[in-house]
Amino acid sequence: MTPQSNFMVLARIATERLDRLRGxxxxxxxxxxxxDPANPLIPFGAFEGLHLxxxxxxxxxxxxxxxxxxxxxxxxxxxxxxxxxxxxAADAFLAALCRRADAGLREIFACCEDFDAQGDLLAxxxxxxxxxxxxxxxxxxxxxxxxxxxxxxxxxxxxxxEATAAEFAGRDRQRQRAQLIAFVDAQKKAGKLSLSPxxxxxxxxxxxxxxxxxxxxxxxxxxxxxxxxxxxxxxxQLRSRELTDPEITPRPDPARIAMLAAxxxxxxxxxxxxMGSLKPGPFRRLNAMFLLALxxxxxxxxxxxxxxxxxxTIHFARFVFLDNRQRMLFISNYDGTLEAYMDDFVNKVxxxxxxxxxxxxGYPRTEWVVEGGAKQEQKFKYxxxxxxxxxxxxxxxxxxxxxxxxxxNSLLRAGLEQEHMSEAETAEWLALL
Numbered sequence: 001m002t003p004q005s006n007f008m009v010l011a012r013i014a015t016e017r018l019d020r021l022r023g024x025x026x027x028x029x030x031x032x033x034x035x036d037p038a039n040p041l042i043p044f045g046a047f048e049g050l051h052l053x054x055x056x057x058x059x060x061x062x063x064x065x066x067x068x069x070x071x072x073x074x075x076x077x078x079x080x081x082x083x084x085x086x087x088x089a090a091d092a093f094l095a096a097l098c099r100r101a102d103a104g105l106r107e108i109f110a111c112c113e114d115f116d117a118q119g120d121l122l123a124x125x126x127x128x129x130x131x132x133x134x135x136x137x138x139x140x141x142x143x144x145x146x147x148x149x150x151x152x153x154x155x156x157x158x159x160x161x162e163a164t165a166a167e168f169a170g171r172d173r174q175r176q177r178a179q180l181i182a183f184v185d186a187q188k189k190a191g192k193l194s195l196s197p198x199x200x201x202x203x204x205x206x207x208x209x210x211x212x213x214x215x216x217x218x219x220x221x222x223x224x225x226x227x228x229x230x231x232x233x234x235x236x237q238l239r240s241r242e243l244t245d246p247e248i249t250p251r252p253d254p255a256r257i258a259m260l261a262a263x264x265x266x267x268x269x270x271x272x273x274x275m276g277s278l279k280p281g282p283f284r285r286l287n288a289m290f291l292l293a294l295x296x297x298x299x300x301x302x303x304x305x306x307x308x309x310x311x312x313t314i315h316f317a318r319f320v321f322l323d324n325r326q327r328m329l330f331i332s333n334y335d336g337t338l339e340a341y342m343d344d345f346v347n348k349v350x351x352x353x354x355x356x357x358x359x360x361x362g363y364p365r366t367e368w369v370v371e372g373g374a375k376q377e378q379k380f381k382y383x384x385x386x387x388x389x390x391x392x393x394x395x396x397x398x399x400x401x402x403x404x405x406x407x408x409n410s411l412l413r414a415g416l417e418q419e420h421m422s423e424a425e426t427a428e429w430l431a432l433l
């Protein structure tokens with residue numbers, strides 16, 4: 001199995017080069033709004049293990065929100081962010097990226113304040129790479145190669161069924177399955193289909209994952225006496241803040257909504273990013289750090305069956321702290337429209353949204369975290385729209401495919417490779433088609 005990882009390169013933009021940067025990023029897109037896989041700056045399609053990639057210009061327009069606490073605004077610089085989700089180790093991918101797209105990356109990063117055009121590109125990228133506080137992968141081990149091969153398999157089988165519909169319908173289920181297995185075997189022998197076996201799981205990843213699986217509960221167990229003593233004080237601090245923390249949920253500017261909408265729905269999957277400041281004080285910062293560490297643990301070891309809670313539409317997601325944990329990003333790639341995506345979260349795991357976002361400045365007021373907040377649906381939607389950032393360049397290695405499609409295609413392959421199937425299993429498997 002090849003595990004997935006991610007990268008996020010963040011750098012301040014030189015103000016006088018902002019317009020040039022916007023032009024460069026726009027040149028990477030096709031007329032349909034998606035990134036050109038063969039664009040001359042960064043040919044995303046040349047990197048087999050790259051699932052999704054994105055360039056964004058981060059301009060925080062909520063710096064004055066600190067005024068509700070009587071604090072001065074925090075004017076953050078406009079920054080460029082380049083991030084992606086990949087198969088294998090991030091450092092190996094970044095090295096390959098810098099070799100293959102050296103000139104294009106240098107042209108883009110030359111618009112950043114501290115970039116040396118003659119310097120070591122990979123070293124600069126490594127210095128600016130930000131690690132997530134929590135990361136989620138829909139299906140750990142499902143590679144770009146596997147997705148493409150299984151999509152080709154599904155299309156070939158569907159085409160074969162269409163061409164042989166009358167003959168196929170007259171057979172019993174076991175003979176139908178045997179016919180499909182014979183067809184796929186013939187296609188593989190002819191070199192028209194390829195179903196590569198998974199690579200061996202890297203030992204370093206297996207050991208690290210095992211250490212995390214055992215180590216986190218062990219640490220929590222060791223400090224549990226202290227946590228039990230501190231818990232009443234934690235509840236008091238939490239509730240006292242819930243009663244007094246101000247909300248900032250004005251109706252978003254229609255022009256901003258239109259601008260954001262112009263970057264959405266170019267594919268069945270959409271990119272998403274919200275950015276905002278944490279509420280002031282060490283309590284909220286430590287609370288966010290602890291909760292995201294727990295989320296990362298659950299995403300690694302519990303939410304591995306293709307869903308985050310009961311939300312099944314997310315390909316990849318992550319939380320990243322910025323500016324010494326004063327601000328936070330939430331980044332995801334999801335299927336469907338934004339309205340459906342937000343409704344999915346609100347209706348199924350609204351309490352989870354509160355746990356993750358209630359430390360954010362201006363978030364709708366919660367009650368003991370699990371109530372209020374996202375359950376105040378209109379306020380929540382206004383809040384996240386206000387903090388959402390537009391995507392300048394977005395690449396997806398398998399456009400047109402949803403999480404449902406990927407799961408169906410994997411089940412189709414598994415059924416072909418399974419030695420024996422009962423009548424009930426065969427009927428369920430044929431229903432995929």
